Amino acid sequence: MEGEDHLAFERNKAQFDVDAMKIVWAGSSHAFEVTDRMSRLVASDPAFRKDNRPMLGRKELFKSTLKKAAYAWKRIIELRLTEEEAGKLRSFVDEPAFTDLHWGMFIPAIKGQGTEEQQQKWLPLAHKMQIIGCYAQTELGHGSNVQGLETTATFDPKTDEFVIHSPTLTSSKWWPGGLGKVSTHAVVYARLITDGKDHGVHGFIVQLRSLDDHLPLPGITIGDIGMKFGNGAYNTMDNGVLRFEHVRIPRNQMLMRVSQITREGKYVQSNVPRQLVYGTMVYVRQTIVSDASTALSRAVCIATRYSAVRRQFGANNGGLETQVIDYKTQQARLFPLLASAYAFRFVGEWLKWLYTDVMKRLQANDFSTLPEAHACTAGLKSLTTSATADGIEECRKLCGGHGYLCSSGLPELFAVYVPTCTYEGDNIVLLLQVARHLVKIVSKLGSGKKPVGTAAYMGRVEQLMEFRSDVQKAEDWLNPNAVLAAFEARAARKSVACAKNLSKFTNPEEGFQELSADLAEAAVAHCQLIVVSKFIEKLQQDIPGKGVKQQLEILCSIYALFHLHKHLGDFLSTGCITPKQGSLANDQLRSLYSQVRPNAIALVDSFNYTDHYLSSVLGRYDGNVYPKLYEEAWKDPLNDSVVPDGFEEYVRPMLKQQLRNARL
Amino acid sequence: MEGEDHLAFERNKAQFDVDAMKIVWAGSSHAFEVTDRMSRLVASDPAFRKDNRPMLGRKELFKSTLKKAAYAWKRIIELRLTEEEAGKLRSFVDEPAFTDLHWGMFIPAIKGQGTEEQQQKWLPLAHKMQIIGCYAQTELGHGSNVQGLETTATFDPKTDEFVIHSPTLTSSKWWPGGLGKVSTHAVVYARLITDGKDHGVHGFIVQLRSLDDHLPLPGITIGDIGMKFGNGAYNTMDNGVLRFEHVRIPRNQMLMRVSQITREGKYVQSNVPRQLVYGTMVYVRQTIVSDASTALSRAVCIATRYSAVRRQFGANNGGLETQVIDYKTQQARLFPLLASAYAFRFVGEWLKWLYTDVMKRLQANDFSTLPEAHACTAGLKSLTTSATADGIEECRKLCGGHGYLCSSGLPELFAVYVPTCTYEGDNIVLLLQVARHLVKIVSKLGSGKKPVGTAAYMGRVEQLMEFRSDVQKAEDWLNPNAVLAAFEARAARKSVACAKNLSKFTNPEEGFQELSADLAEAAVAHCQLIVVSKFIEKLQQDIPGKGVKQQLEILCSIYALFHLHKHLGDFLSTGCITPKQGSLANDQLRSLYSQVRPNAIALVDSFNYTDHYLSSVLGRYDGNVYPKLYEEAWKDPLNDSVVPDGFEEYVRPMLKQQLRNARL
Numbered sequence A, B: 001m002e003g004e005d006h007l008a009f010e011r012n013k014a015q016f017d018v019d020a021m022k023i024v025w026a027g028s029s030h031a032f033e034v035t036d037r038m039s040r041l042v043a044s045d046p047a048f049r050k051d052n053r054p055m056l057g058r059k060e061l062f063k064s065t066l067k068k069a070a071y072a073w074k075r076i077i078e079l080r081l082t083e084e085e086a087g088k089l090r091s092f093v094d095e096p097a098f099t100d101l102h103w104g105m106f107i108p109a110i111k112g113q114g115t116e117e118q119q120q121k122w123l124p125l126a127h128k129m130q131i132i133g134c135y136a137q138t139e140l141g142h143g144s145n146v147q148g149l150e151t152t153a154t155f156d157p158k159t160d161e162f163v164i165h166s167p168t169l170t171s172s173k174w175w176p177g178g179l180g181k182v183s184t185h186a187v188v189y190a191r192l193i194t195d196g197k198d199h200g201v202h203g204f205i206v207q208l209r210s211l212d213d214h215l216p217l218p219g220i221t222i223g224d225i226g227m228k229f230g231n232g233a234y235n236t237m238d239n240g241v242l243r244f245e246h247v248r249i250p251r252n253q254m255l256m257r258v259s260q261i262t263r264e265g266k267y268v269q270s271n272v273p274r275q276l277v278y279g280t281m282v283y284v285r286q287t288i289v290s291d292a293s294t295a296l297s298r299a300v301c302i303a304t305r306y307s308a309v310r311r312q313f314g315a316n317n318g319g320l321e322t323q324v325i326d327y328k329t330q331q332a333r334l335f336p337l338l339a340s341a342y343a344f345r346f347v348g349e350w351l352k353w354l355y356t357d358v359m360k361r362l363q364a365n366d367f368s369t370l371p372e373a374h375a376c377t378a379g380l381k382s383l384t385t386s387a388t389a390d391g392i393e394e395c396r397k398l399c400g401g402h403g404y405l406c407s408s409g410l411p412e413l414f415a416v417y418v419p420t421c422t423y424e425g426d427n428i429v430l431l432l433q434v435a436r437h438l439v440k441i442v443s444k445l446g447s448g449k450k451p452v453g454t455a456a457y458m459g460r461v462e463q464l465m466e467f468r469s470d471v472q473k474a475e476d477w478l479n480p481n482a483v484l485a486a487f488e489a490r491a492a493r494k495s496v497a498c499a500k501n502l503s504k505f506t507n508p509e510e511g512f513q514e515l516s517a518d519l520a521e522a523a524v525a526h527c528q529l530i531v532v533s534k535f536i537e538k539l540q541q542d543i544p545g546k547g548v549k550q551q552l553e554i555l556c557s558i559y560a561l562f563h564l565h566k567h568l569g570d571f572l573s574t575g576c577i578t579p580k581q582g583s584l585a586n587d588q589l590r591s592l593y594s595q596v597r598p599n600a601i602a603l604v605d606s607f608n609y610t611d612h613y614l615s616s617v618l619g620r621y622d623g624n625v626y627p628k629l630y631e632e633a634w635k636d637p638l639n640d641s642v643v644p645d646g647f648e649e650y651v652r653p654m655l656k657q658q659l660r661n662a663r664l
């Protein structure tokens, strides 16, 4: 029955225009067109096959990644793809590789921190991949605390060189992707030392391997740091270890846009504002937030389709059993994740705008919005990646036993995603940065300086401290203003309460440490408010397509009310709402789940993912799950032979009571 | 510096007798002695090496598991180990294998469901491993709904045989461990059909493979279902698929303890009470709860030791940085998990008692406590396994980037653990069973029949509905009665509220479906109360050893107050406590974290785990993390050569701009 759509009956239930929703999801018609074209290009090319990944040993796996990366680059050149198209193509290849760091970290670091001259020298080489670079910051002993890095770059005025050195074991670079086996170059972060003086951590372009024979250059030790979580997953990447034994590089390989070392060894600052680095941070984190919505939506798509296929219990007289998607517990776990995927999409979109806004202001030497933009991206990175990691695993559990098979696609999706909670800022460390920002805002509230951007609501703190929700019936919670007011009041009160408790400490830093768990909670409340408010703002725009806006309104309400229910303690303890109002929100939530139910399949179809990209038997577009699960099983190497390797040596002697003499 | 204890300064801080705590953790001096001896036996034998698991391909991995299983069995025989010792030895080998199902499901199924005669025939063979058995219940299309299984066992009176058959694709047995490659026999669950009548699902002993050449017998198709989540992990197990094409077995291979088919094909019930099967369920779930405390404590041990080794930020003038275990956010994430490990230990211990109590009553035909015992084990299985799965992943995140390496041990611990949330009852399905039980109790409250066991508190429902906590200062929360009363009131009120909402529905089943998410929450509240109350009961016993009881009191308070804080919405919305009291609980929690801090390392040392069992560079007893991480890295197969396989074919052409002609 190849070709039959087992989910057609679900698709027919949809109450909105799926094609219009696809464009909303993609961000624009143009974005949809490019995404759609690139995803099909990858899906239709057998060279990009990836379903065999879990079965490959590390070496085979890595070799196949090298091949795919080269092939992708070849296609990019042959098809003369634009930068946008090339980026999309790489993302649909869906396999972590050295190219991610080369394009995503090495080149941006040179662009952001290199002088014009340095950019002119290095970027053309990098753009043509005549050199391959990585980003070597983290060390065995230092990750979060970048200022504590131990690698040194000591200026030698005699030869006009820096001497790069790893003085301790813990100073070994550790984790950089692409470093272990592939990169020819790296941006290395090291303490700059001139004349015995330590100027703190700076970036340096260092050649690591010979462009002839690919061997590490003299004084350089490099290797791979070993297997990471999961099958396939991040094991396609050569995260590496790197040590320097007094390695010399010319002075002009220090990235000198912001500060320089002169020929005489003098440390001087340029007139380029240091704050520029924040621009890059905002940019990187914005992509992480939008990637979170992608990862979460993939998992949700799989779990939603399978929940409509899977039937369990409830058959009357031999009829069909109940689709598990019809169980309210299943809905209460799944639909908030569906809503979150959309919510993160829109907040990611807004962050893109924020980035361009920040850059425009920087160019005009306006730094006023920078702290807020920085805090807000830090918080959203933390919030969305934590929720996505947990959400993927929840989707796996929603698939019951079959979700545990690699062929479900969910184990690899989880394993490859979770480090996002750790890199580009550990999620807890980031929340504490947001909390510092919030406390600062509260402390300045009396000064007349109005908080800006996503913290603007704090300017209405007096009003928010007085606020009592006026919700009287369940449907009142569908009013965006009711929701927004409750989330604003909760966030403001949590920050104010923290600030008040902090003021009881004579040493503010000690107080911050002692109360940090509460402060992190205040930061979460603030970030959830941002997500809710950006979703609501999105809905204030014109959104074409039959029923599209209505569906999004439902999802927005689900996102908000689910979090209100989950964090009910916050809302009640701050007195923003009453227990009765909390219970009404819960009633409304149940009714919203029923409204999503007929649209669920269409809402995940709107992501427009190919079966190749999902790489999940459970998430197949056509819902033809069981025959394909059965087929997949036989591909396992263990099924190469009926009697397994090892039977004669180990199992037969057991069965025949001859273990005593067996050679084990 | 081999041999130096880098955590000695932490161990010196302990304020209690670690050796005494080890005995409390183990359950008794005897249990400690056996556990200690078996864990050392395994740890000291290189045949049980397991650190190479992540690097092995599926076939190699599986073969090495067969070898270890045979070797373990050989040692068990050679050393004439008792059943208890053998069980411990297998658990310290720490590798899922066909033997788990043979000893843990196949033999117990025959014991529980077989007649005396059947036991006499099959058990000696199984005990000597002359046959190897598995437990074949789940099918491709049916897991949770056992009553919906499709495999048929049709009685043929002509030949006095059953014909076992797989009528559909979805009736294929799917998931049974040990089935795919090893088992010679299985207990197969199938619909019993006599004379066209379907008597529902029953168990049958079926030989699957020839005892000569190990090939599947005629009419039988078997294979492995493929790779599962993670490196190593459950991939050492041959979870299998199985199909029958009209396979005949003698009538006496139906497990006939409870019901029989006569020679004439008549279906008759024996006088053995059907409820006996619940006894087995209570037994299996009790072991799952106690395994939860083991798995969680392993992860907590790793994360705690590493958090004391890891330093990040906060150095003054080049001094040592702050140990990350000193950050309050780290404590607020880690210590509740430490407390949970102990809490689950003690509730597991209590369940052991409950099992013997239930069995005693069953033998005396007293079924009165059975529904309650059944609900309570279902709920505790769900609660403890969900918390453990989440807790392991949280411990991994607590280790920052290095937790993502397989050498941290945490990825495999997570991947091998998570299916526990799904098998032996999906955790959500189980919560709904508990909820049904609670609703029934509430509905009978007027009848004068007092609820028993862990539901006894519901007998005081009127008083609990009136309850208002009288906590006035933070320390009041250290009083076990204050805690217990709040948890009882919250649980009772949630159940009563659900029952009240249910009564608004004319169709109670429809109401149950509609409100099931709330019902599951009520079940969680009930189960958390059980854990809290069993911990408190434990502390009412005499516990010897300097400072041991004090530490356990602290952990008990942390467990309770952490959950009070986490579920504050429940406590506030039911009016059990005031916001002020909630905030006092939070203050008390912070102070408890400070009290645990100096004892943290000693509290995880008390688990008495060997470095072999932990299999984690981060969790090493001696804290010598960095040199060992560095050493481990070089063992990865990718480091076999300096220039990676694939460089010449794929990377060089890229660097040299010769991709156009490259063969890709």
Ligand SMILES: Cc1cc2nc3c(=O)[nH]c(=O)nc-3n(C[C@H](O)[C@H](O)[C@H](O)COP(=O)(O)OP(=O)(O)OC[C@H]3O[C@@H](n4cnc5c(N)ncnc54)[C@H](O)[C@@H]3O)c2cc1C
Pocket: A101, A135, A136, A137, A138, A141, A142, A143, A144, A145, A174, A175, A176, A177, A234, A239, A419, A422, A423, A424, A425, A426, A428, A429, A432, B310, B312, B313, B324, B327, B328, B329, B330, B397, B398, B399, B400, B401, B402, B404
């Ligand atoms: C897959 C992967 C890829 C990576 N790729 C790269 C790369 O290409 N280049 C590169 O340079 N690096 C890379 N990294 C490293 C990554 O950036 C670091 O792992 C990350 O910055 C976290 O730092 P850490 O590992 O030192 O965590 P730690 O800081 O050691 O965190 C350990 C624990 O301490 C807590 N903690 C730390 N400081 C504080 C504090 N002040 N207050 C409260 N709690 C605290 C954390 O919350 C965490 O629970 C990668 C890592 C991974 C996992």
Ligand SMILES: Cc1cc2nc3c(=O)[nH]c(=O)nc-3n(C[C@H](O)[C@H](O)[C@H](O)COP(=O)(O)OP(=O)(O)OC[C@H]3O[C@@H](n4cnc5c(N)ncnc54)[C@H](O)[C@@H]3O)c2cc1C
Pocket: A310, A312, A313, A324, A327, A328, A329, A330, A397, A398, A399, A400, A401, A402, A404, B101, B135, B136, B137, B138, B141, B142, B143, B144, B145, B174, B175, B176, B177, B234, B239, B419, B422, B423, B424, B425, B426, B428, B429, B432
């Ligand atoms: C590693 C592993 C080992 C196993 N070993 C064995 C073995 O040795 N022998 C054996 O026979 N089986 C084995 N199993 C199978 C296991 O017992 C089943 O996977 C388990 O019973 C869950 O059933 P399911 O997979 O059908 O989940 P499903 O029931 O399909 O669950 C899918 C989703 O539906 C939801 N759902 C289902 N019913 C309801 C309901 N009534 N109300 C609300 N929600 C519902 C669930 O909560 C879940 O979210 C194993 C499974 C695994 C993963």
Ligand SMILES: [Ca+2]
Pocket: A054, A055, A056, A057, A058, B054, B055, B056, B057, B058
């Ligand atoms: Ca492998």
